[in-house]
Amino acid sequence: MTNGTTFYNKYRLMRPIGRGSFGEVWLAQDQAVNHEYAIKVLNAGIGIDQRLREAQVGHAFTHNNLVRVHQADVATDGKVVIAMDYLPDGSITTLANPGNFLPLPTALRTVIDMLQGLEHLHLHNFFHNDVKPQNILRGPQGQAKLADYGIVGISANGAPVQPSSWYVLHAAPETVAGNGIEARTDIFQTGLTLFRLLVGLPALEAKFNTLGDAAYADALAKGSLITRADFPPFIPNAVCRAVMTSVDPDPSKRFQSALDMRRALEKLSFAGHWTVDATGMLCGEDARNTYRFEHTSAAGSNASVSAFKTNRASGRETRISQFTRRNLGNAEANRLADSFVKAVVEGKIG
Numbered sequence: 001m002t003n004g005t006t007f008y009n010k011y012r013l014m015r016p017i018g019r020g021s022f023g024e025v026w027l028a029q030d031q032a033v034n035h036e037y038a039i040k041v042l043n044a045g046i047g048i049d050q051r052l053r054e055a056q057v058g059h060a061f062t063h064n065n066l067v068r069v070h071q072a073d074v075a076t077d078g079k080v081v082i083a084m085d086y087l088p089d090g091s092i093t094t095l096a097n098p099g100n101f102l103p104l105p106t107a108l109r110t111v112i113d114m115l116q117g118l119e120h121l122h123l124h125n126f127f128h129n130d131v132k133p134q135n136i137l138r139g140p141q142g143q144a145k146l147a148d149y150g151i152v153g154i155s156a157n158g159a160p161v162q163p164s165s166w167y168v169l170h171a172a173p174e175t176v177a178g179n180g181i182e183a184r185t186d187i188f189q190t191g192l193t194l195f196r197l198l199v200g201l202p203a204l205e206a207k208f209n210t211l212g213d214a215a216y217a218d219a220l221a222k223g224s225l226i227t228r229a230d231f232p233p234f235i236p237n238a239v240c241r242a243v244m245t246s247v248d249p250d251p252s253k254r255f256q257s258a259l260d261m262r263r264a265l266e267k268l269s270f271a272g273h274w275t276v277d278a279t280g281m282l283c284g285e286d287a288r289n290t291y292r293f294e295h296t297s298a299a300g301s302n303a304s305v306s307a308f309k310t311n312r313a314s315g316r317e318t319r320i321s322q323f324t325r326r327n328l329g330n331a332e333a334n335r336l337a338d339s340f341v342k343a344v345v346e347g348k349i350g
């Protein structure tokens with residue numbers, strides 16, 4: 001496919017915007033109504049029915065948090081061509097900072113939005129089965145929209161169904177054990193997605209590469225893949241608990257629905273958060289100030305921590321004496337730095 005290729009006599013391809021395992025996504029212009037669409041071209045290889053199902057699911061639902069499919073057809077060479085809403089801002093992975101994670105409020109907002117899309121799918125006994133950061137796109141009002149219905153499972157009554165395939169990094173224990181997918185499988189995948197947004201988009205891939213396929217699946221099945229120690233200190237305990245509940249190997253111990261999970265996340269609210277700036281430095285933010293700290297490790301009792309805040313309105317930086325100390329042991333200095341980042345998130349800086 002090249003720029004200028006035209007499908008259905010009206011969708012003229014403008015430029016490639018992404019590539020997945022099953023095909024390519026292009027920006028296209030509908031020349032009849034002069035409107036931009038994203039055109040997904042699914043290569044032959046998997047059955048036409050399965051490829052068209054992606055389009056049928058995307059066309060069946062109109063929801064603010066689901067990407068809408070408008071039209072689909074089979075081209076003469078057997079390719080399936082799907083025209084969907086074009087979301088110029090791409091996936092939420094573009095919001096990652098240089099530390100490769102999303103600031104806490106953005107990560108929570110994204111998942112809350114996306115869960116509303118899932119609620120709608122689950123209401124109709126559709127299980128998405130491919131919840132991951134790359135499949136959450138940014139809508140025109142900044143809302144998150146769930147995309148990619150390529151491996152959706154459709155159940156007659158909400159009972160588990162066997163998926164056509166699954167994404168290994170997010171494979172729930174019940175799926176690996178051969179018990180298929182259900183609504184709570186999407187909760188599991190949402191938990192892993194939230195983990196990656198908060199801790200680092202490549203965080204699971206790193207674990208997978210270290211452990212290997214079998215040990216990774218085993219750790220997910222034992223509930224030992226993710227522990228509190230995986231989260232940086234600026235992620236509050238309540239948020240970690242929400243992730244751990246979502247990824248419990250036993251579906252009956254997870255949030256029981258997308259609505260339950262959304263309500264739990266909506267209750268979480270924090271005064272501040274931390275991000276990584278263009279220089280790679282960790283910086284805290286709340287409504288009034290930005291925060292930074294200098295942490296020097298040294299042998300003996302020579303470690304130190306200096307914490308600072310800058311008033312957004314005046315631009316004036318002041319030292320925060322409560323979290324500034326010299327002549328500390330390394331462990332003590334680590335604890336002080338951790339308590340500073342937590343205090344910013346919890347709004348406990350004087």
Ligand SMILES: Nc1ncnc2c1ncn2[C@@H]1O[C@H](COP(=O)(O)OP(=O)(O)OP(=O)(O)O)[C@@H](O)[C@H]1O
Nearest residue numbers: 017018019020021022025038085086087091134148
């Ligand atoms: N409707 C759209 N508007 C704008 N960009 C899109 C749209 N749909 C997909 N994309 C972009 O194209 C990329 C490829 O999408 P696609 O669904 O083919 O694959 P994927 O989800 O990244 O991977 P896989 O198919 O392996 O799950 C996405 O990551 C996204 O950045």
